[in-house]
Amino acid sequence: MKNRTIRMMCVVLAAGLLAGCGKKADGDSGKENNAGASAQLGFITGTGGLGDKNMNDASYEGIKALESKGVKINVVEPEEKSDYENMQRLFADTGEYEGIFCISFEQTDALSKVAAEFPKQRFVLVDSETEADNVTNVLFRAEETGFQLGVLAGLLEKENALPLLNEEQRIGFVGGSDSPIINQFAAGYKAGILLVNPDAAVDIAYVGSFSDPSKATEIANGLYENGCDIVFACAGGSGLGVFTAAEKMNGYAFGIEVNQNDNAPDHIIASGLRLWDAVMSDVGKKLIADELESGTLTYGLAEKTLEIGYEGSNVEVSDALKAEVDTYMEKVISGDYKLPKELEDVDRFLSEQ
Template identity: 35%
Template sequence: MKARALALAATLLVGGGLLAGCGSTSSSTGASSTSGSKAAQYKVGLVTDTGGLNDHGFNHLAYEGLLQAKNQLGVTVSVVQSQTESDYVPFLTNYAKQGYNLVIAVGFLMAQAVQQVSHEFPHTHFMIIDDEVNGPNVTSSLFETQQCGYLVGELAGLIQKDHALPNINNDNTLGVVGGMSIPPVNTYIAGFYAGVHAVDPSAKILLKYTNDFNNPNNGQVFAQSEIAQHADIIFQVAGGSGLGVITAAQQAHVYAIGVDADQNYLAPNTVITSAEKGVNVATFDTIKEGLDGTLKAGPQYFSLANNGVGMAPPISAIPRSIVNQVLQSEKEIISGKIVPPTNIPNS
């Protein structure tokens, strides 16, 4: 994780947010000078949503994929961080006007902006993460996060039911703090509900939304409210706001489940696992296909079957019998025996 911190520390934002220091690089894989030159001429611009690069999840994973492409493929990259939703259209437009080959929009909330700008710049290829935008020059990366949500839900349900960790109370209550009530958030939560109730139908699940993705204080307040109602395992699906959920859980000596990336490093004794989304994989693969000339428009799906989503290694304190039961469910999801839902049940 030190490498991640150093990478972010090296990010210098100038002139409206464009990343400095990410210019042309030669291929690090020993490619010929001709192929290296071709890669350096392939320009990729990434626009974050308002959560920014320091969300320790969604946007940061996209940035990791971008840096991987820069280092391994030799492409020229740039990134800009959106401060408000009004930044989306001008930032996407700026990259298109500068002749970038691929422009990446990080997040569901950028769909309308991608729809508009991709139509205005038909010769620029766009990638959007977590929503589908139709267009001959748009690739949409979609993640079946109900699958990994199910796995962490089953894990939490078994821990709660069996009192398998210290400080698990007798109130049989778990919590979820979401960012906004939008499909990429709610598919995680729908899977979580299903996983919990598959092993403990009587479990109570508290659900609150912060209505933002970049305010840890809000996440902390909402988590504290759920903890006060005796939730002792809380699943955060709130981006940067969810960092406050982890803080609240740590302070109250209860447990949290991370999202998007493996967030155990933020609080090793608190974050028992994370529901992972391979945004970095999707970003790198899309850039590589663009460079190779094989990138196609339309949806690309990421699931347990192709390692596009997953469950981070649970902490060692969790009994192996519980972990093995969840891993068996993972196999059954891949085989189609278990099909996690995408809609949250009515409460």
């Protein structure tokens, strides 16, 4: 049904909207700024779509807040990566959108092509970068989120601070794909763990999809069986499968992007919150006001847009341990720590401390 829905939405974009505007011969959108009640935004989710309880949902909540100002938002939900280029082009072809939001690094290659075809169309690429005069890239420093959760995991293991922890000092990570942005999370995570707990081992595995929770459950089961008692679910909609495994295997997990603790409150210790809703609302307001420039906007601990979310979890982490985690984060904010962005740089980071 979802594939059929996508095709139908594409037809509406291509036929209905295009008929009302007309395609420009030079491939430009021909769009003028229609700020206020007449403004329209396109929103292309990452695979997994709305309802992922992750980045798609969080980003959409931020943009959806603009509806109260009369902004119209048209959402499409791709099933496969191959859908991205067509959807981006169909939105741009209408010439009716002040901005087109492309969620997920998986859209990068497609947008590199489409943005060049429509130089007057403003695009916003979320969680990745591409160079173009009509593209604004919006990034969180993923290594900082990974580092937050890594320090927490390392200290919990070192102090044997939770009842379900074993004595193996082994910690897991499940990524949606073996890609630069996911490995940026993993690099910060591993660096945080080993900085506070050099005796720990870190097992890293990948699902190969952000919308396959069943496979994620299988992978996480293997990590728990191998001795990991804390697993970071960094896999979009697939990450829900890690929580299923945590409940089944009597282990612990971390969530990501939004507060996912209520998915398994007795087993999810905390979630690495990236405040996409606040950031995307701010970006959307600037776009509508014609104040958004091309280039890259980055957010992190210093901007107070990253947090560890404990609310909704039944796993008790002591105030003293939370405060200890915060002392490490202060060194990131001050610049004392230059966190690794790639797994290959973790050893370098540790040797410098």
